Amino acid sequence: MVERRPLWTFFTHAVLLLGLVVTIFPIYVALVASSHDTTTLIAGVPMTFGTHFFDNYARVILEGTAAPGAAPVGPMLINSAVMALGIAVGKIVISILSAFAVVYFRFPLRMVCFWLIFATLMLPVEVRILPTYEVIADLSMLNTHVGLIVPLIASATATFLFRQFFMTVPNELVEAARIDGAGPLRFFKDVLLPLSRTNMAALFVILFLYGWNQYLWPLLVTTDESMYTIVMGIKRMIAVGDDVVEWNLAMAAAILAMLPPVAVVVIMQRLFVKGLVEVEK
Structure with missing residues (x-):
């Protein structure tokens, strides 16, 4: 009781x-600020909505701002979405296959390979950014979506989580699959993937947000305005030197940048929670 x-x-x-x-x-202040003109915001942010809401959003999506390098936000949103989806899907695919190999196959130095993967947690992108940049430049991947995605798709954390989950799968399922004549790939596709659905959903949300919020790596590998991401674009909108910052357009860009991650979290909320708290599969 x-x-x-x-x-x-x-x-x-x-x-x-x-x-x-x-x-x-x-968020409310940013939304209100995005509905006013620049002159109004110089005196302070009002607490009520203005009359330039749709004009500001249309301008920031199609034209950008007057700041140097502040390209239209529309292509930036597409670039960020491609990068975030590529990183999330790539990390999940590589990690689940790596964990499957480590848990269900017996080969020399199997655990050494796993712990080498796990040790990369101590080497974030910032530590290995110079050699990674050199490799991408030598492969002519600068200013490409591949260059934005490939260096970030390996994930020791996801590999570790999938490995821990696969180790909880009863051996009876493996034996039953063998008796039914299922090979490794069929066992992976018909048994492990359905059981891992909530885990993949939870990781997808986390990894999508990770890819969407990347700033340092896109800043290094993109010099063409057509390849800018939304996080880079917001920074360039407020870095105008002695000129007046168009805060109304910057706030509109910030609101637009927030919508896709919020949509992903809302749509996948139920699976995300299950993947984090569900114990029995």
């Missing part, structure tokens, strides 16, 4: 509402 404590319930709800306000208020 759950004991009811009105005072404690009120306190917890008050804390939740306070956290919600702290989280939502900056």
